[in-house]
Amino acid sequence: MAILPTNVRQQVEEMFSSLDADVKMILVDEGGASELDDLLREIEELSPKLAYERRSAAEAAALGVAEESVPSILLDGPAGVSRARFAGAPAGHEFGVLVQDIIDLSRGDIDLSDATKSYLDGLEQDVHLQVFTTAT
Amino acid sequence: MRLAHQMAMYSPHVVAEMVDANEFWDLTRKHSVRGVPKTVINDGKRYVEGAVPEANLVQQIRSALTD
Numbered sequence: 001m002a003i004l005p006t007n008v009r010q011q012v013e014e015m016f017s018s019l020d021a022d023v024k025m026i027l028v029d030e031g032g033a034s035e036l037d038d039l040l041r042e043i044e045e046l047s048p049k050l051a052y053e054r055r056s057a058a059e060a061a062a063l064g065v066a067e068e069s070v071p072s073i074l075l076d077g078p079a080g081v082s083r084a085r086f087a088g089a090p091a092g093h094e095f096g097v098l099v100q101d102i103i104d105l106s107r108g109d110i111d112l113s114d115a116t117k118s119y120l121d122g123l124e125q126d127v128h129l130q131v132f133t134t135a136t
Numbered sequence: 137m138r139l140a141h142q143m144a145m146y147s148p149h150v151v152a153e154m155v156d157a158n159e160f161w162d163l164t165r166k167h168s169v170r171g172v173p174k175t176v177i178n179d180g181k182r183y184v185e186g187a188v189p190e191a192n193l194v195q196q197i198r199s200a201l202t203d
Contacts (some may be wrong), residue, residue: 016167019146025146048138069153082145084141085153087155087159088159097138116191119197127177127197130177131155131175133173135156
């Protein structure tokens with residue numbers, strides 16, 4: 001049974017018509033039946049520029065994913081595997097973030113103020129942001 | 137949320153994870169997450185509750201790095 005309602009599929013498909021470079025979604029998890037796997041397969045069908053690959057939890061460290069963050073979704077775009085990730089299901093509002101991330105990576109769009117870009121350009125230390133969300 | 141991800145896409149020094157609080161109980165407990173969104177900077181150096189404007193998040197990152 002499809003996870004995404006028909007109207008959402010149509011809407012996302014239309015948004016993905018603006019994709020430029022190819023983007024690959026990578027699911028790092030323990031394997032077996034998973035709603036996340038089903039969801040990403042459905043999303044992959046919505047654009048010929050999208051690909052999907054499933055990797056085992058044993059490969060997490062090699063992909064830069066902490067063991068405590070499995071299952072995770074990574075996005076591999078024109079600049080390599082993105083540092084913008086999803087730990088767990090991108091449900092509710094976060095589904096929209098996943099769709100927008102795919103578009104941003106594919107098109108190279110960055111929507112940040114000049115002041116923020118300038119601050120980030122000067123960063124010499126690493127920053128790890130974890131944004132906790134829920135499906136509701 | 138998109139803000140954190142945009143920062144990670146822009147800077148090679150930034151990693152940004154969206155964490156499903158319902159799935160990652162250990163992390164949720166560790167950082168005392170009671171409301172969402174809640175942003176944790178560098179494993180708890182700073183916490184940001186709610187959705188905040190871009191400049192505020194930058195300010196909190198700045199503070200976390202100068203401790």
